Amino acid sequence: MALISNTYGKGRVRVMRIKKDGPVQEVRELNVKAMLTGGFAAAFTDHDNSAVISTDTVKNVVNIVARENLGLDTEAFGKVLAARFLDRYPQVESVRIELHEVKWVRMSIGGKPHPHSFVLDNNGQPFVIITASRAAMEVVSGITGFTFMKSTESGWDQYYKDEYTTIAETRDRMCATAMDARWRWSREPEDFATANAKILSTMLEVFATTYSESVQDSLYRMGTAALAAVPEIEDISLACPNKHYLLINLQPFGLTNENAVFLPTDEPHGQIECTIGRW
Numbered sequence: 001m002a003l004i005s006n007t008y009g010k011g012r013v014r015v016m017r018i019k020k021d022g023p024v025q026e027v028r029e030l031n032v033k034a035m036l037t038g039g040f041a042a043a044f045t046d047h048d049n050s051a052v053i054s055t056d057t058v059k060n061v062v063n064i065v066a067r068e069n070l071g072l073d074t075e076a077f078g079k080v081l082a083a084r085f086l087d088r089y090p091q092v093e094s095v096r097i098e099l100h101e102v103k104w105v106r107m108s109i110g111g112k113p114h115p116h117s118f119v120l121d122n123n124g125q126p127f128v129i130i131t132a133s134r135a136a137m138e139v140v141s142g143i144t145g146f147t148f149m150k151s152t153e154s155g156w157d158q159y160y161k162d163e164y165t166t167i168a169e170t171r172d173r174m175c176a177t178a179m180d181a182r183w184r185w186s187r188e189p190e191d192f193a194t195a196n197a198k199i200l201s202t203m204l205e206v207f208a209t210t211y212s213e214s215v216q217d218s219l220y221r222m223g224t225a226a227l228a229a230v231p232e233i234e235d236i237s238l239a240c241p242n243k244h245y246l247l248i249n250l251q252p253f254g255l256t257n258e259n260a261v262f263l264p265t266d267e268p269h270g271q272i273e274c275t276i277g278r279w
Helices: 041-045 055-068 074-088 192-209 215-229
Strands: 008-021 024-038 092-102 104-109 112-120 125-133 137-150 175-185 233-247 262-277
Touching: 008 055, 024 055, 024 074, 055 074, 074 092, 074 125, 074 137, 074 192, 137 192, 137 233, 175 215, 192 215, 192 233, 215 233, 215 262
Parallel strands: 024 112
Antiparallel strands: 008 024, 024 092, 092 125, 104 112, 125 137, 137 175, 175 233, 233 262
16 A cells, blocks of 8 residues: 655644843744654655654754744744744655634733733734745644624525525625635735724724625635735635524514524534635
8 A cells, every 4th residue: 555645743842932132021822733744754665763853852853943932923934833843854844834823912001011921812813824845835823713703784585595595685784704714825914013003993994894695705705805904915715604593583572673683503513614715
């Protein structure tokens, strides 16, 4: 039998970096997965570990690079980490680094940012994926589970109908989602953190300020606006479950319900996905 492909590495390497600049400190917490591909087939097929870098060593490299690069944003840190494996180990042909960020937001005390106290931001988890060889390096940024909604200015009508269709048309419904989004960089922006924030804020502005004919309609216009706002990204992929809010029937109680009281449910949910690019 043939070994078709192989890779290995270390997952869930958790590391917190603290950059101290006088009394003001910056915290960056990451969960890192580093996977190596290269001259390791013999370990699978011939009981030969001579070329294999211990996964404990992979973990140590993550920690060492973290110590040497306390202030780098996630994308830049991932690029340095990938380069370290390629530069240090000739048997490594390519590396895939996945970095998931735990978001800490600086506290505001008395109306002023506190220098070293933070609260956890649970809305979405930023991530970065670095895929690197000695010939090329690709950087993808994104966020998972980023949740937002609007209570009106959304509709669903004029869709295809047959004998299996039961949902009623509406021009006024709630629209909510927990978005997974990723964007591929064609070149490095001046500042990754600023560019990432601009991508999200641009998409949210489109969502909030324009009528949504469907989730599909909103996603396309959100992605198009993000590409226009940040020229350094090549394309953007969006995946959005439609978190449903079902109008509760209050007629048995002699009450009306003009889009005021709903049953939140996310199972089953619609799943809408698309990629928008420049070509």
